[in-house]
Amino acid sequence: MSKIKSRALSADELHRFGEELDALRARTLATLGQRDADYIRRIVAGVRWLGLGGRVMLMTGAVLGSTVLPLLLWPLCILGTVLLGLSKILENMELGHNVMHGQYDWMGDPALQGRSYEWDIVGTSDNWRKTHNYSHHTWTNVRGMDDDIGYGLLRIFPEQRWKPFYLLQPLVAVVFALLFEWGVALQDLRLGRWFAGKMKGRTLWKMTTPVAKKAGKQVLKDYLVFPLLAGPYFLPVLLGNVVANVIRNIWTYVIIFCGHFTADAEVFPKESVRNETRGHWYLRQLRGSSNLTGGRVIDLWSGNLSRQIEHHFYPDIPANRYAAMAVEVRAICSRYGQHYNTGSLPKQFGTVVWRILRHAFPSKPGPARPLMAAG
């Protein structure tokens, strides 16, 4: 367990901490305008062109490579698969995730409205808006309230009760990474409750219908319609689609796990959020989140989840603003003696892997790290 890097704040300090962060929020909101609209539309264009490029190359590679130019089969199919994977990553992370937070609602563009956007992934946007926008963002890293802590599958923190099942988690974690989109799709169904007999079959069936409909649509699109367009040469297209989805699964898993499961990330007991103040909420978001260094490239391809701290402070502010806000956020955090959890992707993900391996075995929580000073 790492040593304590942040101090507890008094009620008064918490209040001022919250006010400073609110002021930064107001300053940023006042400047939203054309450049943010242009930015998100450039992202939309990027998603579309990468997707088109990927699918055309995959198709060309499959058809030409299987007939007149065998030499082209592998290079075109690999390139097409990678482009398709990148398109899906950009769509899920920088476009879908951010739009669904309502970050671009202020534009009034019906295609970019948080409440109606539907993303290119098997999970439904409606379930995501509930489990992620509400549960995860409001109750970030609060045990028993934020289902994202280990996704009900992994033991990431010593505060989670150990069960023999967790001995398998190094393996479970890998399978979960490969099938991450399916894990997210099924998350809100809480199959565990049904297995345990805590939920009626009829309730589960009702919840399953929209999930199955969306998943069916995605499977039909990626694994049937597009491969069939290649006629008898469908196999490379089918495999390309499978691999593109898996690439996206692994990448999103890595980025998302770096957001709240790094060595310095903390979890909180339910009692800590009773009558929570705004300042306390901000501090909890800070202590439970972690950033990635790496500049503009990692910002773009992580959907600005490399700015997880800023994202959790301001989930509804356009993500393209986080990098600029981070400078001020970091200064505020240091003024209040708070550790700003950031590091390179290999370093941060290394600590996540260590947590998965270490807490597969029984472990005990370290000393308490209170957010608020006693008295």
Added chain:
Amino acid sequence: METAIQPTWLSRLNAVWAPPTVLDFWLSRLNPLWSWNQARARVVERRPEAEGVATLVLKPNRHFRGFRPGQHVNIGVEIDGVRYTRSYSASDMPRADGRIRITVKAVEGGKVGEHLQTIPLGSVLSLGQAFGELCVPESAPCLMLAAGSGITPMLALVNAQAATGFAQPVRLAYWARTRAELAQVGELRALAAGHRNFNVHFVLTGEAAQAVDELEGRIEPRHLAALVPGNEPAHVLACGPHGFVERAREVLSGHGLSFQAEAFSPPPRVIDASDQGHVRVTLLKSGRTLDIARNKSVLEALEEQGVMPRHGCRMGICNTCACGKPSGATRHLHDRSVQHEPTQALRLCIQAAQSDLSLEL
């Protein structure tokens, strides 16, 4: 304002591999006017009409289902990244080429009117389907009362009547503050000179009347002698700001005239800034109307009245309670900023009602 189209087998198939937003992206690359299911229009002509008044001719795409004279359309225009929607009356009768003419007035402090005065030719605007009920009866004299930009639906109705030679008597009274604010004066006078069944009066509230067809003052019973000579029964159409329409209704009541009116009001710019008292909220989906307090979030205030909107964090971050607000003003509980614009996503948990509201609940 968005146009819904019945799903066909083709649209169902398309929705699998490319949802409408994806198709729209590619269609709009080919031609900004093209869309799979949204009505849009291109600005093909723009000319100044009077001081701060411009006429635009719009060419709609195939999703626009046309309009009747006197109807209005919602026009969406993007300014600094934000789409604003305003209603305009088609100021001409339907044309063979399907184009729509609208007359736009710049209102002081009004973003959209100002922007449209100088909008570049070729710009593409979003468009809603036509709405509005004003029409000239088949076989009865008609009295039209228009104030300010309320003239635009009347112009369309007059032009439509002119095309058929004014089969029944039409009288138009057109209120404005000054002569400079009147639009289409020459055209209207020429029509009146050429048709026995049409006459026009210009009524000025800020200048003295001079010409024979001019009157002065806000609408009053004394105007009726000129507008309803001989007390002939007529169908009355009135269009203008709320105050004007209400006053017209009062003045004409008791004369046994049928009365059809459309009122508009510019978004209120000065509102009681306190948080005292109650406002009236119209819930559009459930059809309920209730009074709620202004001193707490709309969410809490609705819950007090037994309405339980969907919600999540109750602190303005999760967007679960966001719902459409077509009209009314709200105040942000954290920064106290006031928002008048219609929105598709109002967060009920951090906005308090500032004026009467309508909500998509």
